[in-house]
Amino acid sequence: MDYISSTGQYFIMIKDTFKRFTKGSVLRNLIIQEMNDLTVRSLGIVVFISFFIGAVVTIQTALNLNNPFIPKSLIGFAARQSIILEFSPTFVSIIMAGKVGSYITSSIGTMRVTEQIDALEIMGINSLNYLVFPKVVAMMFYPFVIAISMFVGILGAYAAGVFGGFVDGDLFLRGLQEDFVTFQLVYAFIKTIIFAFILATVPSFHGYYMKGGSLEVGKASTTSFVWTSVIIIVCNYIITQLLLS
Amino acid sequence: MIKVENLHKSFDDLDVLKGISTTFEKGQTNLIIGQSGSGKTVFLKCMLGLFTPEEGYICFGSESYEELTPKKRRELRKQIGMVFQGGALFDSMTVEENVMFPLRMFAKATKSEMLDRVNEVLKRVNLTNANHKFPSEISGGMQKRVSIARAIVNRPKYLFCDEPNSGLDPRTATVIDNLIQEITHEFEITTVINTHDMNSVFEIGEKIVYLEGGHLAWEGNKDLIHKTNNKTVTDFVYSSNLFRKVRVAQQKGY
Numbered sequence: 001m002d003y004i005s006s007t008g009q010y011f012i013m014i015k016d017t018f019k020r021f022t023k024g025s026v027l028r029n030l031i032i033q034e035m036n037d038l039t040v041r042s043l044g045i046v047v048f049i050s051f052f053i054g055a056v057v058t059i060q061t062a063l064n065l066n067n068p069f070i071p072k073s074l075i076g077f078a079a080r081q082s083i084i085l086e087f088s089p090t091f092v093s094i095i096m097a098g099k100v101g102s103y104i105t106s107s108i109g110t111m112r113v114t115e116q117i118d119a120l121e122i123m124g125i126n127s128l129n130y131l132v133f134p135k136v137v138a139m140m141f142y143p144f145v146i147a148i149s150m151f152v153g154i155l156g157a158y159a160a161g162v163f164g165g166f167v168d169g170d171l172f173l174r175g176l177q178e179d180f181v182t183f184q185l186v187y188a189f190i191k192t193i194i195f196a197f198i199l200a201t202v203p204s205f206h207g208y209y210m211k212g213g214s215l216e217v218g219k220a221s222t223t224s225f226v227w228t229s230v231i232i233i234v235c236n237y238i239i240t241q242l243l244l245s
Numbered sequence: 246m247i248k249v250e251n252l253h254k255s256f257d258d259l260d261v262l263k264g265i266s267t268t269f270e271k272g273q274t275n276l277i278i279g280q281s282g283s284g285k286t287v288f289l290k291c292m293l294g295l296f297t298p299e300e301g302y303i304c305f306g307s308e309s310y311e312e313l314t315p316k317k318r319r320e321l322r323k324q325i326g327m328v329f330q331g332g333a334l335f336d337s338m339t340v341e342e343n344v345m346f347p348l349r350m351f352a353k354a355t356k357s358e359m360l361d362r363v364n365e366v367l368k369r370v371n372l373t374n375a376n377h378k379f380p381s382e383i384s385g386g387m388q389k390r391v392s393i394a395r396a397i398v399n400r401p402k403y404l405f406c407d408e409p410n411s412g413l414d415p416r417t418a419t420v421i422d423n424l425i426q427e428i429t430h431e432f433e434i435t436t437v438i439n440t441h442d443m444n445s446v447f448e449i450g451e452k453i454v455y456l457e458g459g460h461l462a463w464e465g466n467k468d469l470i471h472k473t474n475n476k477t478v479t480d481f482v483y484s485s486n487l488f489r490k491v492r493v494a495q496q497k498g499y
Contacts, residue, residue, distance in 0.1 A: 020319075
């Protein structure tokens with residue numbers, strides 16, 4: 001019963017986020033600030049993880065290709081497919097649920113505990129619009145982060161494959177271009193945008209409606225990470241079923 | 246003026262406010278006192294519109310809050326200033342930005358006009374040279390002053406304070422009490438203060454409302470509270486040894 005009521009409350013929150021807009025000049029500054037906090041500051045970790053996962057995917061694929069009838073170009077093909085279709089959009093989003101999601105929940109939760117949200121409401125400000133809307137807009141730039149992740153992931157795959165002596169550079173690049181379907185990129189970015197919305201709103205929900213003190217802020221951050229990850233994975237399945245099958 | 250009539254509020258099966266009726270006059274400091282759990286905070290939050298009462302009404306001036314349209318409610322909220330127990334200052338903003346916040350949101354003024362107004366109120370609360378400090382860099386007493394400055398920067402008609410001197414040393418607490426009283430008289434504000442502090446009761450209690458178990462058990466002022474024979478009130482007010490001895494001395498004519 002609690003899950004149903006929380007789901008309803010989440011959708012009411014979404015509706016209220018897009019009502020009674022904060023003054024434009026204030027909102028503009030908040031959006032720029034959130035873009036910096038949520039996307040730009042995540043680039044370092046995304047680039048680092050993407051490069052090494054791309055490299056590991058290549059090594060794993062190469063080590064499992066024992067059959068001489070399977071061309072080595074498959075290594076490039078496998079790296080491209082796994083990075084573009086799943087690793088960058090889905091697994092980077094789960095990593096971001098830990099980084100960005102926890103940040104959002106704890107910052108909004110702390111504002112709740114220290115009555116800063118009450119202060120906004122008493123001033124006649126729509127606190128949901130003030131706090132959540134800039135995060136939603138800022139996260140619409142998240143696909144750029146994923147595009148960088150894809151590029152760096154493939155770069156890592158190339159570096160590990162070629163410099164590790166697993167595959168010839170030309171063969172890798174041929175595999176990378178083989179059977180390329182543009183729609184797969186469209187699919188990847190469609191789900192990235194949906195995950196961006198989930199990453200902005202689910203942690204905000206957990207922070208905004210939390211009750212208690214500082215201990216509960218920590219608990220809310222953990223719960224928010226779990227739920228954001230679960231929702232991303234379920235949505236990933238649904239989107240894949242709808243767009244690719 | 247704020248008029249409260251037959252206010253009821255409950256949470257699940259727990260009745261917190263059980264029919265409170267009173268009036269808080271303009272230009273005076275109105276204190277709500279009572280033991281922990283007596284319903285003071287819920288009463289304050291009902292007046293602030295953060296809780297919706299099940300029964301009864303609250304009038305700001307001649308207008309009942311319940312009957313106001315959402316737009317008029319938002320307009321009314323702009324006339325309300327609030328000083329929170331913990332200050333509720335925005336951590337990511339400096340003192341100046343915190344005080345300027347309501348102006349940035351609602352005032353149609355240039356930045357220099359807003360800055361002038363901010364400096365004026367900071368001077369009024371005796372807080373100069375702290376404009377560029379963050380809340381974490383200033384003392385509790387200074388945070389309370391910033392909170393007061395933010396509450397009055399929009400020249401509100403109504404000022405609500407939730408335990409404004411909790412966690413402060415007695416001297417700073419008195420300074421804050423006097424500051425609130427001066428501002429109330431100076432700007433003709435209807436001020437409602439939720440407090441546990443008996444010093445505040447005796448210093449600035451121009452009207453005192455005593456709550457017990459969700460009922461209004463007594464109302465009067467700082468002069469009448471000395472003379473009351475209401476046992477629950479005297480037990481609460483004179484619960485400390487110091488105040489008890491003062492009362493005994495007064496009764497003996499010292």
